[in-house]
Amino acid sequence: MLPSYEEIVALTPLWEGERSVDGRPRVPDDDLEVLAGATAEHAWSVLDHAGYPRQYVGGWVQSRPGRPFAGRALTCGFVPFRPDHNEAVVRNGREHGFTEGGRQNTWVIESLGAGDCLVADIFGKIFNGTVVGDNLGTAVATRTGVGAVIDGGVRDLTGLRELDANFYFRDTDPSPIREVVLNTVNAAVTIGGATVLPGDVVLGTELGVTFIPPHLVAAVVQESKKTAHRDRFGKLRISERIYTTTEIDTGTWAEHIEADYADWTRVNPI
Known part of the structure; x- marks a missing residue:
C-alpha cells in the first residue's frame, strides 16, 4: 500500500532529475513558478503532440476560483470499505508509523510537503466521501502552499475558502469520510479519465486541472x-x-x- 523509494522510481523511469525523499520526481520550484501562470491550452498542446492527450480534466468546483497553482502530485486512491482489506491496510500503516487506522485520509496529508498537491481518487464519492474539511484543509494549505484535487467531496467549504490554497472537488457534503479504505499512496490513480502518477505536475487553472508528466515539464x-x-x-x-x-x-x-x-x-x- 505504501510503496518504497525504488518502486516509485520504477513507476516514473523517464524522469532523470532530482527526486523527493519518497522517490517522486521533484520538478524544480522555478518551473512550478512559471507553470502557475500557464494556461490549460499551453500545456495541452505540448502534451497532445507528445502523445498524452488525456491529461486534462474539467468540470470541477473550486474553493478559490481564480487562484491558479502548479504543484507536485502526491497521489492516493480509496476503495469502498471491505473489512479484511481494511485490516491489512491498518497493519501496513502501523509499520510506517500511522497509528490512527480510522483516519486513513490523514496519513496522506501528513506526508505532504512544500510544493506538493494532494491528488485523491475516491471514485467520485460525495456522501461520506469528504476527504478534507476546513481542519484537514488547513493542514494541506499549510504544508503545501498549493492545495488539492479531490475526485470526490469536501466539507466545511466556508472554511476552505478562507485558506491560501485552492481545492478542486466534485461537490460538498456535511457528512464525514466513512466506509472507504486507503488503497494506494503514490501509485497510479485515475482522475476523471486521466491517469496520474506520483510527481506529475498538477496545473490548476480557471478551466480545470492538467496533469503534466514531469519529463515533459521543460x-x-x-x-x-x-x-x-x-x-x-x-x-x-x-x-x-x-x-x-x-x-x-x-x-x-x-x-x-x-x-x-x-x-x-x-x-x-x-
Missing part, C-alpha cells in the same frame, strides 16, 4: 513562455491599432507580422 515551460511572449506582442499591436484582431488571432501570422515580431523580440527578449 517543454511545457518553454511553450508557455513562448506563447505568453507572442500574446504580449499581439495584444500590444492590437491596442496600438497597428494590426486587426483578425490578423493577430490566427494560427499563422503573415510574413510582415512575423518580421515585426522578430524585430520587437530583439528589444523585448523572451
Whole structure:
C-alpha cells in the first residue's frame, strides 16, 4: 500500500532529475513558478503532440476560483470499505508509523510537503466521501502552499475558502469520510479519465486541472513562455491599432507580422 523509494522510481523511469525523499520526481520550484501562470491550452498542446492527450480534466468546483497553482502530485486512491482489506491496510500503516487506522485520509496529508498537491481518487464519492474539511484543509494549505484535487467531496467549504490554497472537488457534503479504505499512496490513480502518477505536475487553472508528466515539464515551460511572449506582442499591436484582431488571432501570422515580431523580440527578449 505504501510503496518504497525504488518502486516509485520504477513507476516514473523517464524522469532523470532530482527526486523527493519518497522517490517522486521533484520538478524544480522555478518551473512550478512559471507553470502557475500557464494556461490549460499551453500545456495541452505540448502534451497532445507528445502523445498524452488525456491529461486534462474539467468540470470541477473550486474553493478559490481564480487562484491558479502548479504543484507536485502526491497521489492516493480509496476503495469502498471491505473489512479484511481494511485490516491489512491498518497493519501496513502501523509499520510506517500511522497509528490512527480510522483516519486513513490523514496519513496522506501528513506526508505532504512544500510544493506538493494532494491528488485523491475516491471514485467520485460525495456522501461520506469528504476527504478534507476546513481542519484537514488547513493542514494541506499549510504544508503545501498549493492545495488539492479531490475526485470526490469536501466539507466545511466556508472554511476552505478562507485558506491560501485552492481545492478542486466534485461537490460538498456535511457528512464525514466513512466506509472507504486507503488503497494506494503514490501509485497510479485515475482522475476523471486521466491517469496520474506520483510527481506529475498538477496545473490548476480557471478551466480545470492538467496533469503534466514531469519529463515533459521543460517543454511545457518553454511553450508557455513562448506563447505568453507572442500574446504580449499581439495584444500590444492590437491596442496600438497597428494590426486587426483578425490578423493577430490566427494560427499563422503573415510574413510582415512575423518580421515585426522578430524585430520587437530583439528589444523585448523572451
